[in-house]
Amino acid sequence: MFEMFEYDFMQRAFIAGIIIAILASISGTFIVLKRYSLIGETLAHSALLGVAIGLVAEYNPLWMAVIFALFSAWLIEYLRSAFSIYSDAILAILLSGSLALAIIIVSLGGAFNNSLFSYLFGSILSVSSEDIIVISIFGVISLVTLLLFSKEFYFIAYDEEVAKTSGIKVNLLNFLLVSVVAVIIALSIRVVGSLLISALMIIPTISALQFRVGFLKTVIFSLIIALFSVMAGMTISFYFSLPSGATIVMCVLFIFIISLITNRR
Amino acid sequence: MKFSVPIFDVKNLSFIVKEQTILSNISFEIFSAEYIAIIGPNGGGKTTLIRMLLGLEKPTSGEIRIYGKKLSDFKEWHKIGYVSQRASHVDNSFPATVLDIVSMGRTSQRKLFSPLSQDDKELVRDAMQKMDIEDLAHKMIGTLSGGQRQRVMIARALASKPEILILDEPNTGVDIASQKKFYTLLSKLNKEDGITIVFITHDIGVIVDDIARLFTINQKAIICNNPKQTLSCEEMSSLYGIDAHLLHNHKHEH
Ligand SMILES: Nc1ncnc2c1ncn2[C@@H]1O[C@H](COP(=O)(O)OP(=O)(O)O)[C@@H](O)[C@H]1O
Ligand SMILES: [Mg+2]
Numbered sequence: 129m130f131e132m133f134e135y136d137f138m139q140r141a142f143i144a145g146i147i148i149a150i151l152a153s154i155s156g157t158f159i160v161l162k163r164y165s166l167i168g169e170t171l172a173h174s175a176l177l178g179v180a181i182g183l184v185a186e187y188n189p190l191w192m193a194v195i196f197a198l199f200s201a202w203l204i205e206y207l208r209s210a211f212s213i214y215s216d217a218i219l220a221i222l223l224s225g226s227l228a229l230a231i232i233i234v235s236l237g238g239a240f241n242n243s244l245f246s247y248l249f250g251s252i253l254s255v256s257s258e259d260i261i262v263i264s265i266f267g268v269i270s271l272v273t274l275l276l277f278s279k280e281f282y283f284i285a286y287d288e289e290v291a292k293t294s295g296i297k298v299n300l301l302n303f304l305l306v307s308v309v310a311v312i313i314a315l316s317i318r319v320v321g322s323l324l325i326s327a328l329m330i331i332p333t334i335s336a337l338q339f340r341v342g343f344l345k346t347v348i349f350s351l352i353i354a355l356f357s358v359m360a361g362m363t364i365s366f367y368f369s370l371p372s373g374a375t376i377v378m379c380v381l382f383i384f385i386i387s388l389i390t391n392r393r
Numbered sequence: 394m395k396f397s398v399p400i401f402d403v404k405n406l407s408f409i410v411k412e413q414t415i416l417s418n419i420s421f422e423i424f425s426a427e428y429i430a431i432i433g434p435n436g437g438g439k440t441t442l443i444r445m446l447l448g449l450e451k452p453t454s455g456e457i458r459i460y461g462k463k464l465s466d467f468k469e470w471h472k473i474g475y476v477s478q479r480a481s482h483v484d485n486s487f488p489a490t491v492l493d494i495v496s497m498g499r500t501s502q503r504k505l506f507s508p509l510s511q512d513d514k515e516l517v518r519d520a521m522q523k524m525d526i527e528d529l530a531h532k533m534i535g536t537l538s539g540g541q542r543q544r545v546m547i548a549r550a551l552a553s554k555p556e557i558l559i560l561d562e563p564n565t566g567v568d569i570a571s572q573k574k575f576y577t578l579l580s581k582l583n584k585e586d587g588i589t590i591v592f593i594t595h596d597i598g599v600i601v602d603d604i605a606r607l608f609t610i611n612q613k614a615i616i617c618n619n620p621k622q623t624l625s626c627e628e629m630s631s632l633y634g635i636d637a638h639l640l641h642n643h644k645h646e647h
Binding site: 161279280282283286287289290291292293294295296336337340341342343345346 | 447448449468469470471473475476477480483486487488489490492493494496497498500501502503531533535553
């Protein structure tokens, strides 16, 4: 069973996977409660655009993913405040725009190959030592931000206006939260892939919500579900040579169905 | 009382959207320890007025001062407790215990980077005690009745130790027995804790004995300084489409 850890790439994949599971599930809780689930999908495609540019221009794709996801998050927040009624349309436009541009760039640059495929669906083979360093640094910053402001993020998710009238800097914190989410999504696309990362943010929280428990327990449940799915998914990915993002999402979906059935009423 | 700085000082406030006048030229002051009810027909602009007082909506013209300061310069928002019109309509699946929600009342005042202190926890407990919901602390908000939720929302507002409580139709969807209990609690907060209370309501008949002033809002505002005795208040109310015989009937019962 543990022979997979004899491979260095597997150790790296597990370290990256565990960091990502922690970040995706905690940030995902706030995103889901804010009814902002779709933003993950859009930011993932913007991150992919960064990857495409990185692959073609031969910059580190992970760095480029972080930069593009961040830029996209800020653009979304700006457009949302400027044209508040069309916020879901803004997400859709940026999603397809990023994807289209990414495809054109890789086509022109001749990078339509396995490497891109691994960024779409995740690959346990692809995590380099340098990636681990990038993921750890940004991961710690993101986690600290999430934990420091968790009470504020929770209040805002509960009722944005009441939070504002009680003196919480709602606009600033919304901006901070989407920035953190952008970074987390960009970091995740190595292991989970850009087409599937948003599932790892959303589904653990949705599963945890089925148990109808308080805030702290919901976060902990969602964290456990994400950790389990990532570890089980990567193990299956190793033994059956499947893209890790896909196996991880199948695992988390499996848990979601179980949580639905056990909490049926 | 008149010599002190009013909590709210509103002058010539108007709100116009898409050439439709929602509120027109409204002026009033709200002083410390007052107990004020706001009535008016649906769509009359009551919620809009409150939202402007809280800085959630920008007036088209006019001026609002809070504790003598311009709205944009005012920083001590914890002094103002607000329970919105849809506060009790929490999504049933929102992951919050009663304690989670009441604790939100301390969030904006806690020191950055630190969890709730012992003092914070005590204030949360006091607020729950005042609203008589201590037994419900670990219940999920989605499982509570309308009346219980209403008290949770007010406890959340109380936890920040406000000097004024602003409640927007807190009693919609609450049964009569709970409403009576609720008004008793409100009046106690006003008399014993000296908290200024401003609330929007439909059932003026129930509370007319306690309230100090009555604002009737229907595009314009009519301020009635002695709703128990002034008959003209009643007339003015009816002018503005308010169900005035509620007031009338109430007087004859006593
Ligand atoms: N930002 C806004 N844009 C357009 N219409 C608004 C806005 N705010 C309030 N209104 C309108 O103002 C009117 C008054 O609403 P409201 O203040 O909710 O009344 P009440 O609380 O007295 O029932 C309604 O017709 C509402 O549609
Ligand atoms: Mg209203």
